[in-house]
Amino acid sequence: MPTVLKMTLRRVITLVPLLFGIALFVFVVMRLSPVNSAVSALGDQATPAQIAEYEHARGLDQPAPVQFFRFVANLLHGDLGETIGVARPVSELVAQALPLTLQLTVLGVAAALLIALPLGILAALFRDRWPDQVIRVVSMAGIAIPSFWLALLMIQHLSLGLGWFPNAGYVNPSDGVGAWLQSMTLPALALAVPVGCSLARIVRTSMVEELDRDYVRTAYGAGLPPVVVVGRNVLRNALVNPLTVLGLRIGYLLGGTIIIEAIFTMPGMGTLVMQAVGTNDTNLAQGTILVIAFCFVVVNLLVDVLYLFANPRLRGGH
Structure with a gap:
């Protein structure tokens, strides 16, 4: 697939200036912050001489372009700086917290797909009939529910009320897969419900468009069973657009973990962000963001790469 490989390579190349732009944006935003890292580290009683010594030792008294390029050079070596106060490498804290956030995001995506695919497919197959109307109402309700409020409701009813799941904390998979799943179920569902309901509407629209195409009528006319037509052709083609939207929704899930992890007291990236904000630790905030x-x-x-391979029009250079 020469065309697909060429477009994939082009996507990878564009990733470099994009990452550079993100680093520049975060650097500028953190430098515009009114928080003085020297005062945060030394305290409000620090003298101007102490503050100047602190800034000189860390190069904070140098021009912003010099600071930025040194910052980028450190990033290329995996150095995110040190926390303010008790000096600990930010990369060490991130390495401890990131796996949990990625686990929560992956489970959230899986749960969202388990919600979106059945609802979207059923709504399309029974369009404009009562199952479609019910699914539309359910989808709108799911989209309208904020993740943090849904998390609090599930804690109240499923955890404190019924005792089915723990209301806080995190269990490492190495300590037992069952206990790990129990600790991750409610946070993952809180993230997944709004995303899954939103995707369900997109899956329904794509399915309806495919079901109205000529090749579907031809397949039915040739005597192919509906399960084969829908499962082998319609569903595969209809999932191309939802796959693209899913990439943007994963960004929502990554951002949503900040609040969800705080609600469920989970030591992930969200907890690090909240810790950075609470302690005015600009280095920790910069690294985690x-x-x-x-x-x-x-x-x-x-x-994007999966989309290129899934889109039939891009196969074989067509």
């Missing part, structure tokens, strides 16, 4: 943004860009690149 950069990593989350980079993950979002890389995930969208992977989704």
